[in-house]
Amino acid sequence: MRPALLLLALAACYSPTPEGVCTVACTTACPGELVCGGDGLCRATDDLDCVLRAEAGVDVGSPDAPRVQFGLVTRVDAISSGDTDDDPTVSPNGLEMYFNSVRTGSASGDIYRSTRPAPGQLWSTPLLVSALNSAAYENTPRLSFDGLVMHIGVADEILMSTRQLVSSTAWTTPMPVGALSSMEPDAEASMTRDQLSIYFASNRSGNYDIYVATRESPGSDWGPVTAVPGLNSAFDDESPFTTDGLTMYFSSRRTHTLASSNLWMATRPTVTDAFGPAVPLDELNTDGAEEDPWLSEDGSTIWFASSRLTSFDIFTATR
Known part of the structure; x- marks a missing residue:
């Protein structure tokens, strides 16, 4: 968020x-x-x-x-603070979660980490990830599908950090990804599984839309940024998640009857086609706000942020 x-x-x-x-x-x-x-x-x-x-x-x-469809939605109580907790991103093995929180102990809004011994087990008490935080407001952490790269949002800019091992918390100092930057807020950047495409939200058009950049190989520079065809609306569209660029989960305010954002999904045959009409994930949505979808490696579990109770909390559902 x-x-x-x-x-x-x-x-x-x-x-x-x-x-x-x-x-x-x-x-x-x-x-x-x-x-x-x-x-x-x-x-x-x-x-x-x-x-x-x-x-x-x-x-x-x-x-x-x-x-x-996804089944029963439940709050991830083990990591809930009573303050804002949102922007979940989960490692490929499902044992590590990073998220944003403004709980007591954070400078303003920081990145926290929780772990669990196995899928289905309880998450541990979240700990502040010092290497990823500063005096600024850190938000929207997004792990790569190999678990070694992290993109985060800081001061309306997209930064990147890396680590050598998925078991490590020794992240490098986050650095700006200049190729994705604009004069307007940019955030929520996540890569496809092959790390050749990166999708993110930006306000560069006057409202939040979803953009993409591609590259020839992992580690090389990102190419030009373009709006994702067929995906954006006249309202805010944010929080993109896709493994392959063919099925996109995201949040949007596109339904005029909704006071806040909800979760949507859209598909397309190939990455060169425009996305087809987006459909709301009604089994997950409420009259509150739903944002920041993140799916497990096998697609059976989704985590997302919602304000359905009071402040934002992290929720999950399976199918």
Whole structure:
């Protein structure tokens, strides 16, 4: 934040050509040679070719089939402070969470870390991550999918830090990512799994929209920044999360009847296409604000921030 289970037969398949990318909603298992990706969709292992057999019970002719919905929403009580807690990001193994908090002990708003011994276990008491914090307001931490790179928002600018091991808290001093900067607030930057695309929110157009930059290889410089086609509205669109650039989870104020932001999802066949119409994640949304979606590696768990109780807290749901 800035300063119910469906069968595999209920599939979503996008095929720009007979040999194109084809996806099927999943939880943990997929038909044939497909694998369940971090975005909750079955995909071919090369993500380029997909053949879905009829005996698998998959309706390949139904691009508008229902998605797999999330179940009961619960607050992550172990890390709740009673003050603002938001911007969750979770490591690939699901054992480490970073988030923003203004709890007692923070300078103004800082990055905290909590761990757990195994998925499904309780999170530990959060600790301040000194290496990532300063006297300024730190927010929107976003881990890379290998757990070694962190992007954070500081003073309306995107900074980056790295570490050598996923078990380490020895993060380097965060440094500005100049290629993403503008004269307006920029934040909430997260990379795709291959680290070749980075999506973030920026106010450079006059309201918050979602932008993307790409590069040739991990570690190389980011190219030009462009608005993500088909995704943005006339209202604030923020908090992008995607593993592959094909399925996007984000927050938006686009529904005029909503007083605050809610969670949405949009998909597209390839990264060169515009996103299709966004759909609200109604099972997660309330009359309060919902922001900062983050999904587990297998796509079965989502964490997000919501003000549905009083101040912002971190909530979770599974599917």
